[in-house]
Amino acid sequence: MLQKNVPLKNLNNYKIGGSASYFFEIKNMEDLKSGLLGFYSLFHSEKDRPPVFILGGGTNILVDDKGFQGLVIRNLLSYIESANGEDLIVGSGTDFSELLKFCIENSLSGLEWAGGLPGSVGGAIRGNAGAYKGEIKDNLKSVTSINLKNFDYKNRSNIECNFGYRTSVFKTDEAKNEFITEAIFSLKKGSKEEISRLIQEKIDHRKARHPLEYPNIGSIFKNIPFGLVPDKFKDEFKQYIKEDPFPVLPVAKLFSIAGFKGKRVGGVVISEKHPNYFVNVDNGSSEDVRNLVEFAKKEIKDRYDISLEEEIYYL
Numbered sequence: 001m002l003q004k005n006v007p008l009k010n011l012n013n014y015k016i017g018g019s020a021s022y023f024f025e026i027k028n029m030e031d032l033k034s035g036l037l038g039f040y041s042l043f044h045s046e047k048d049r050p051p052v053f054i055l056g057g058g059t060n061i062l063v064d065d066k067g068f069q070g071l072v073i074r075n076l077l078s079y080i081e082s083a084n085g086e087d088l089i090v091g092s093g094t095d096f097s098e099l100l101k102f103c104i105e106n107s108l109s110g111l112e113w114a115g116g117l118p119g120s121v122g123g124a125i126r127g128n129a130g131a132y133k134g135e136i137k138d139n140l141k142s143v144t145s146i147n148l149k150n151f152d153y154k155n156r157s158n159i160e161c162n163f164g165y166r167t168s169v170f171k172t173d174e175a176k177n178e179f180i181t182e183a184i185f186s187l188k189k190g191s192k193e194e195i196s197r198l199i200q201e202k203i204d205h206r207k208a209r210h211p212l213e214y215p216n217i218g219s220i221f222k223n224i225p226f227g228l229v230p231d232k233f234k235d236e237f238k239q240y241i242k243e244d245p246f247p248v249l250p251v252a253k254l255f256s257i258a259g260f261k262g263k264r265v266g267g268v269v270i271s272e273k274h275p276n277y278f279v280n281v282d283n284g285s286s287e288d289v290r291n292l293v294e295f296a297k298k299e300i301k302d303r304y305d306i307s308l309e310e311e312i313y314y315l
C-alpha cells in the first residue's frame with residue numbers, strides 16, 4: 001500500500017537519514033505493479049513523476065538527512081526454489097543469509113565466500129558483491145529484471161550482466177529503470193559439514209575484523225586496483241597487496257598508514273578496527289559521513305595522487 005513520508009532511518013543499516021516522500025513494500029509482483037500504477041496515477045505525466053528507488057537490505061546506502069523526494073520500493077520478494085537439483089531460483093528480496101542457510105541445509109557448495117555478507121540477493125547482484133576471493137558472478141547463471149516504466153521483463157545471461165569489480169549492467173544507463181526480480185544460481189553438491197564450516201569461518205573472521213558492534217554500511221570505498229597506484233609508491237605499497245579477486249591495495253591499509261584511524265566528525269568515526277568502515281557511534285548524520293568521505297578523498301589525492309571511488313550509494 002502506497003504510504004507518504006515514511007522514515008528510512010530504521011530501514012537502513014547506518015540508522016541515518018530522513019523520510020521517503022512515497023513508499024511501499026512488495027512481497028510479490030502484483031504488489032509491485034499495483035503499487036506503481038497507484039503512484040503513477042498521482043501525476044499528470046511521466047516527467048512530473050519523482051524518481052523511484054529500490055531498497056534491499058539498506059546495507060550499502062547513505063540516506064540523506066533531508067530524506068528522499070521520491071518513491072522508495074522496499075523489496076521483500078523472498079523465495080528460494082530448487083530448479084534442477086543444483087540450480088536455485090532465488091527471489092531478489094531474499095536475505096543473503098537465508099540463501100546461505102538453504103545452501104547448508106541442501107549441501108550446496110559455491111557461495112561459502114559470502115558467509116556474513118549482509119543485505120539482499122538483488123543488492124548483491126547489482127554491485128557484484130564479493131569477499132574472500134569470491135564474487136556473485138562466479139555462481140550466477142542468469143538474472144531476470146522488470147522495467148519499472150513499461151513492465152517488460154528481461155532475462156540476461158551471466159555474460160550479458162557485464163559484471164566487473166563491484167559493478168554490473170544494473171549500475172549503468174542500459175538498465176537504470178530495471179528492478180532485479182530473481183536470479184538463477186548454479187551450485188554444486190558438496191559436504192554439508194564442510195560448507196557449514198567454511199561459511200562459519202567467514203562469519204567469525206568478519207566478527208573479529210569488522211566493527212559490527214556499531215551501525216555501518218560496510219566498506220565506504222572500493223579497494224584500489226594496484227595498477228592505479230602511482231609508480232613512485234608501488235615499492236612502498238606492494239607488501240600490502242591482496243587478491244580481491246585481482247591485486248588491489250586495500251583502502252583500510254592505506255587509511256591506517258595515513259593515520260586516519262579514530263578521526264571523528266560529529267557522530268561518525270573512522271573505525272580503529274577496520275578504517276574503511278566509517279561507523280555511526282552517536283547519532284551520526286549523513287553530513288558527518290559526507291564530511292569524512294571528502295576529508296579522506298582529498299588527503300589521499302594530495303598525499304598519494306590516488307583517486308578513491310565510493311562503493312556506497314548516496315540516496
Ligand SMILES: Cc1cc2nc3c(=O)[nH]c(=O)nc-3n(C[C@H](O)[C@H](O)[C@H](O)COP(=O)(O)OP(=O)(O)OC[C@H]3O[C@@H](n4cnc5c(N)ncnc54)[C@H](O)[C@@H]3O)c2cc1C
Pocket residue numbers: 013053054055056057058059060061075092093117118119120121122123124125126127128129130131170178179180181210212216217218219313
Ligand atoms: C557489515 C557489512 C559488511 C559488508 N561486506 C561486504 C562485502 O564483503 N562485500 C561486498 O561486496 N559488500 C559488502 N557490504 C556491502 C553490502 O552488504 C552489499 O553490497 C549488499 O550486497 C547490498 O545489498 P542490499 O540489499 O543491502 O542493498 P541496498 O543497500 O538496499 O541497495 C544498494 C543498491 O542496490 C540497489 N538495489 C537493491 N536491490 C535491487 C534490486 N532488486 N534491483 C535493482 N537494484 C537494487 C539499490 O537501489 C541501491 O542502489 C557490506 C555491508 C555491511 C553493512
